[in-house]
Amino acid sequence: MIRRNIFEPIHCLIGKSPKLRHWKALEISQYLSETTLREIQWQRLGEIVRFSFEQNDFYRKRFRQAGLTPEDIRSPSDLRRLPVLTKSELRNNMSELISRGYHLEKLQQSKTGGSTGKSLELYFTEECSELRNACSRRHDRWTGWEPGEPVAAIWGNPHYPATVKEKLKQWMLSPVIYLDTMSVNEKAVLSFIEEWHKVRPTLIMGHAHSIFLLSQYLRDMSIKDLRPKGILSTSMMLIPSERRTIEEVFGLKVTDRYGCEEVSLIACECEKHEGMHLNIEHLFIEFIKDDGMPAASGEPGILVVTDLMNRAMPLIRYQVEDVGIPTDRKCSCGRGLPLMESITGRVADFLLKKDGTRVAGVSLIENTLTKLPGIVQMQIIQDSLELVTLNLVVDTHFNTLYEDKLVNYFEALFEHYAHIQINYVDAFNCEDNGKFRFSICKIKQ
Ligand SMILES: [Zn+2]
Known part of the structure; x- marks a missing residue:
């Protein structure tokens, strides 16, 4: 009290x-x-x-x-x-999305790997x-x-x-x-x-x-x-x-x-x-079906959200995945x-360490993707206790120095018994339900 x-x-x-x-x-x-x-x-x-x-x-x-x-x-x-405004549009039009009269250095920033494993920068007052x-x-x-x-x-x-x-x-x-x-x-x-x-x-x-x-x-x-x-x-x-x-x-x-x-x-x-x-x-929330029409009560729909409060970086009809x-x-x-x-x-899939400890994939994404420049999207696949594959979509800001940092980070996390393999890919395919799995553990638990 x-x-x-x-x-x-x-x-x-x-x-x-x-x-x-x-x-x-x-x-x-x-x-x-x-x-x-x-x-x-x-x-x-x-x-x-x-x-x-x-x-x-x-x-x-x-x-x-x-x-x-x-x-x-x-x-x-x-x-x-x-x-609708997609995540990639949001990512690619960051500076245009800031309203006149607002200056980046005076705004609060949040950077996220989000639920889809793609990095986003967001600004608000x-x-x-x-x-x-x-x-x-x-x-x-x-x-x-x-x-x-x-x-x-x-x-x-x-x-x-x-x-x-x-x-x-x-x-x-x-x-x-x-x-x-x-x-x-x-x-x-x-x-x-x-x-x-x-x-x-x-x-x-x-x-x-x-x-x-x-x-x-x-x-x-x-x-x-x-x-x-x-x-x-x-x-x-x-x-x-x-x-x-x-x-x-x-x-x-x-x-x-x-x-x-x-x-x-x-x-x-x-x-x-x-x-x-x-x-x-604070929000105008729509549930939209594949044909673009609103879902009726009881019907599944993709969430499309308009933030009614953030004028610095307005999000109008933003598609949450x-x-x-x-x-x-x-x-x-x-x-x-x-x-x-x-x-x-x-x-979210959890990864497994040798001693049975589970590691949240979402936290690993937050720890790396949002801290190393140039990683657009990332997917972690744990094939076995000895092999972890990182699939990366990168842009021109990425370089081999960051690759080393990434490998070192995951090697230390898995206490050097797992080989860390990096694959560069152009894009990821979504799952059948339209979701991207940022972390996949193939070990039977
Ligand atoms: Zn209630």
């Missing part, structure tokens, strides 16, 4: 952060009627469309090519006349970042967690606080303990449990499969006293069988959340777990935010 009511407000006041103000507004708006929320959403869509047409070279050209002006967009079917943080906070509370309470984070490449100042800040706002998905083994789990007993987190958040692995260890070790208020599964598809195991081990429901680096939080389950509430205050199912069902919680069923198309 001291963290929530004293430390955090002071921290926001000193940093002039609007996060708490945005959060309070979002806490209220979630209970507006769906009709009112959709009116707000449509008004914001009109604003971002007009703004982009006037201030953004990329969209001005795109509208003209489609023979459209902002005034022509009076309904969702009008919006569909504008082509600090205000937009605070809005996203406020939104995450609202949805984090749906798990039962309250701001200021300690958190256990289970994902790859955790950002451990490095300096005394950072450590103090974390302790004053919300202490975090970590389990690194780069290396989930018995030793790591034991030290995680030891820290848990000192810090007593009330929320576990992390990659679905990693939380599942932790649950398996806890079950096998008969450890039953890790009792958080909530478990938040993010960044990966939560497979029903894994969900059941997690829920059995911890004795509570998992809160499934879906989002991406490009637009942040897209949908999240509430405490009723009757579907995922769509974040329609995931498939989801919209639904007309209503949630019994009373919130006006509409529902979708779960995402149907995202599973």
Whole structure:
């Protein structure tokens, strides 16, 4: 309570952060009627469309090519006349996509390997970042967690606080303990449990499969006293069988959340777990079938998202390479935010080390692709314990120095018993379901 009511407000006041103000507004708006929320959403869509047409070279050209002006967009079917924005278009038109009046050096940047293994650079204002943080906070509370309470984070490449100042800040706002998905083994789990007993987190958040692995260890070790208020599964598809195991081990429901680096939080389950509430205050979300038409309730469709808040680098009809199912069902919680069923198309493969440790492919991609220049896309195939193949799509920024770094990184990771082979390819083929598998383990587990 001291963290929530004293430390955090002071921290926001000193940093002039609007996060708490945005959060309070979002806490209220979630209970507006769906009709009112959709009116707000449509008004914001009109604003971002007009703004982009006037201030953004990329969209001005795109509208003209489609023979459209902002005034022509009076309904969702009008919006569909504008082509979807693909990841490769986003990658290839980065500088054109920055609106007039915004300067790269003043914007926040995020670089991601994303769910498809292709690198992307994204830019947004600090205000937009605070809005996203406020939104995450609202949805984090749906798990039962309250701001200021300690958190256990289970994902790859955790950002451990490095300096005394950072450590103090974390302790004053919300202490975090970590389990690194780069290396989930018995030793790591034991030290995680030891820290848990000192810090007593009330929320576990992390990659679905990693939380599942932790649950398996806890079950096998008969450890039953890790009792958080909530478990938040993010960044990966939560497979029903894994969900059941997690829920059995911890004795509570998992809160499934879906989002991406490009637009942040897209949908999240509430405490009723009757579907995922769509974040329609910040996004306009379409589910589009192969023929370009919208999917009906219960039908799968590719997610196409318009970010209503990021004017610095607007994303209008951005195609997220995931498939989801919209639904007309209503949630019994009373919130006006509409529902979708779960995402149907995202599973990351984990690689295996000799000692049985599993390594999240998504974390390896983040560790290499986003740090070495020139890698456009990457795929890791573990043929056997002795052979790991890296398939790379590179551009002119890549050179042999980076190749050596890449090989050294993977050799060290697999403790020098695996041969690391690099193949250069022009492009990758998608799986039959339209998904790209960035990490494939061929070892029978
Ligand atoms: Zn609900």
